[in-house]
Amino acid sequence: MRAYVVKRLLLLVPTLLGISMVSFAIIHLIPGDLVTVLLGITASQNEQNREAIIQALHLDRPLAVQYLHWLGAVLRGNLGRSLVHGAPVAQEIARAYPVTVQLTVMSMVTATLLGIPLGVFSVTGRGRGLEAVIRVGSLLFISAPAFFLGTVLIVLGARYAPGITTLGYVSFFAAPWRSIGQMLPAALALGAAISAILLRYTRASMLEVLSADYVRTARAKGLAERRVALRHALANALIPVIAASGIQFVALIGGAVIVEEVFALPGIGRLVVNAIYQRDYTVIQGAILFLTANAVLINLVIDLLYRYVDPRISYG
Amino acid sequence: MARSATALGRWPAGDTAVRSTRWRGLLRNWSVSVGGGLVVVLAVVGLLTPVLTVRSPTALHPGEELRPPTVDFPFGTDELGRDVASRVLNGARTSLFAAVSSVSLAAATGVPLGVAIGLAGGLVDLLAMRAFDILFAFPAILLAIAIVAALGPSLRNLVLTITLLTMPQFAVMARGVTLAARPMDYVQAAVALGASMRRIAFTHVLPNVVPPLIVTATLNLSIVILVEAGLSFLGLGTQPPAPTLGGMISRGRQYMTIAPWLVVFPGLAIMVAVLGFNLLGDGLREVLDPKLRQGGGR
Numbered sequence: 001m002r003a004y005v006v007k008r009l010l011l012l013v014p015t016l017l018g019i020s021m022v023s024f025a026i027i028h029l030i031p032g033d034l035v036t037v038l039l040g041i042t043a044s045q046n047e048q049n050r051e052a053i054i055q056a057l058h059l060d061r062p063l064a065v066q067y068l069h070w071l072g073a074v075l076r077g078n079l080g081r082s083l084v085h086g087a088p089v090a091q092e093i094a095r096a097y098p099v100t101v102q103l104t105v106m107s108m109v110t111a112t113l114l115g116i117p118l119g120v121f122s123v124t125g126r127g128r129g130l131e132a133v134i135r136v137g138s139l140l141f142i143s144a145p146a147f148f149l150g151t152v153l154i155v156l157g158a159r160y161a162p163g164i165t166t167l168g169y170v171s172f173f174a175a176p177w178r179s180i181g182q183m184l185p186a187a188l189a190l191g192a193a194i195s196a197i198l199l200r201y202t203r204a205s206m207l208e209v210l211s212a213d214y215v216r217t218a219r220a221k222g223l224a225e226r227r228v229a230l231r232h233a234l235a236n237a238l239i240p241v242i243a244a245s246g247i248q249f250v251a252l253i254g255g256a257v258i259v260e261e262v263f264a265l266p267g268i269g270r271l272v273v274n275a276i277y278q279r280d281y282t283v284i285q286g287a288i289l290f291l292t293a294n295a296v297l298i299n300l301v302i303d304l305l306y307r308y309v310d311p312r313i314s315y316g
Numbered sequence: 317m318a319r320s321a322t323a324l325g326r327w328p329a330g331d332t333a334v335r336s337t338r339w340r341g342l343l344r345n346w347s348v349s350v351g352g353g354l355v356v357v358l359a360v361v362g363l364l365t366p367v368l369t370v371r372s373p374t375a376l377h378p379g380e381e382l383r384p385p386t387v388d389f390p391f392g393t394d395e396l397g398r399d400v401a402s403r404v405l406n407g408a409r410t411s412l413f414a415a416v417s418s419v420s421l422a423a424a425t426g427v428p429l430g431v432a433i434g435l436a437g438g439l440v441d442l443l444a445m446r447a448f449d450i451l452f453a454f455p456a457i458l459l460a461i462a463i464v465a466a467l468g469p470s471l472r473n474l475v476l477t478i479t480l481l482t483m484p485q486f487a488v489m490a491r492g493v494t495l496a497a498r499p500m501d502y503v504q505a506a507v508a509l510g511a512s513m514r515r516i517a518f519t520h521v522l523p524n525v526v527p528p529l530i531v532t533a534t535l536n537l538s539i540v541i542l543v544e545a546g547l548s549f550l551g552l553g554t555q556p557p558a559p560t561l562g563g564m565i566s567r568g569r570q571y572m573t574i575a576p577w578l579v580v581f582p583g584l585a586i587m588v589a590v591l592g593f594n595l596l597g598d599g600l601r602e603v604l605d606p607k608l609r610q611g612g613g614r
Contacts, residue, residue: 014446015446015449015450015453018446018447018449018450018453019450019453019454022450022451022454022459023462026462026463026466027466029463029466029467030466030467031467031468139591139594139595140587140591142590142591142594143538143586143587143588143590143591143594144583144586144587144590145542145545145546145549145562145583145586145587145590147545147546147549147562147565147566148565148579148583148586148587151565151569151572151579151583152579152580152583154569154572155572155573155576155579158573159573250453250455251455251456253455253458254455254456254457254458255455255457257455257457257458257461258457258546258549258550261550262569272458272461272462273461273550276461276465276550276552277551279465281465281466284461284462284465284466285462288454288458288459288462291455291458292453292454292455292458292459295453295454295455296453299453
């Protein structure tokens, strides 16, 4: 296990370097003369600012040198300054990060609380009608874009529960319950597709485990069906579901970008979307680097946890 | 996705007996028939949009603003008095066009690349796989947003970006199939007979790619439609006044309480398209990949 952890940590270095190269390259995809384009964004067309931009981004040096300068700064926690208002990008990200963390965690929790029990129920439940409803419902949720579900939730909320605020953000540390309540619709919109995916994984995994020998043994020794399903089958069926949820986390971080925009949540996604409208490329670059590195680290942690939980997995 | 694509790597040799049971299985499979039906309807509607729509999607009808659905305007009208039905059909057509063209381009570039990587092996294989892993690490929609924002929003840049992001999946899938085929007797026999790499790639390896290619392409179409909808929601797709499904939902949000049809119809159109390709892809995978059958895919 320890050798495996070391190997994964070492592999992290080239992966993060690659991610930094892609993030760095994005700004150089802009067609036309980069300095002129960037000057246009800062809306200050004089020679002094031209020099300042060239200096700040080392645009007079070869591309490789520019990258190394940028990477050196990034490693020291400096993601550059916003082209539009000059604030440090790292500071903007740090301010928005707690909102995105709260949204993704709440979505994952919602998805798990809905998906896994419904997945178990779709196998053990008696009524075939209800089972069909769960399966059709899960298909619809997988197919609906989060921004569409979110819009529908906001409107339903406005029509049938006008007292409830669904837009905007209240700090978790200022008012935890209000903060959670207000973000719940956003978490539902973002988590719906993932809950449906987890439901399908749970269902497939349960069906497989329920035909295993140890489940037959548990039934043979006369245990109640409920106990067999929950204690013997579910405990084993959940292992692949945990692995699947790790992969879903990356998708969740991507989806948060649009859902934050829909629900007016001041997270990193909204930061990116506003930066797109203002063509604030340094903010886009910093945010994509930060979010992707984040996703890679979370994926690694979940992968290690999963291998820790299930000793049968080989460490190849 | 990367993992599932590699899992599809080994496929049974397709002799005629297997093939005919596959075809019978296809029609009996619930997912394939429902999903396939939806996709056929989408294709017909997409092709016949100019015939089916009486009004232009951009024509303004003064005095008819925000009309609810009627016989005259089956999906109602928007805040500028434009025909929502015509906009939904034309938006869906653009969305399907973007999805089909980017997935086809991705398959056309990714499959040869993957076969070449698999046949080359060694350091080429190692480096290419690491590079793909890095691309897979990015949340797809986030990278797409950043690239389209840098290139400038347009349908062409959107298609190019989605092609670039989807291509590695086809390459990884084709590489897996190639690696599985290499030790096979028929490939080794061809090598022993002195066949060129090109001949081995085209006549011995490529036919194995076809079944997983169909599954990968169909499932990716549903993902790509969602990504396209998300990007056009943010204004990064086809530019106004041309209609996009995502753009209609984005604009319609402000009128949603008084005119829900502005959001509901484009939303349903996206769902139908994604559902169709999802069901078809899932069903095809169940029928074409015998390993999934004992597991009970759904």
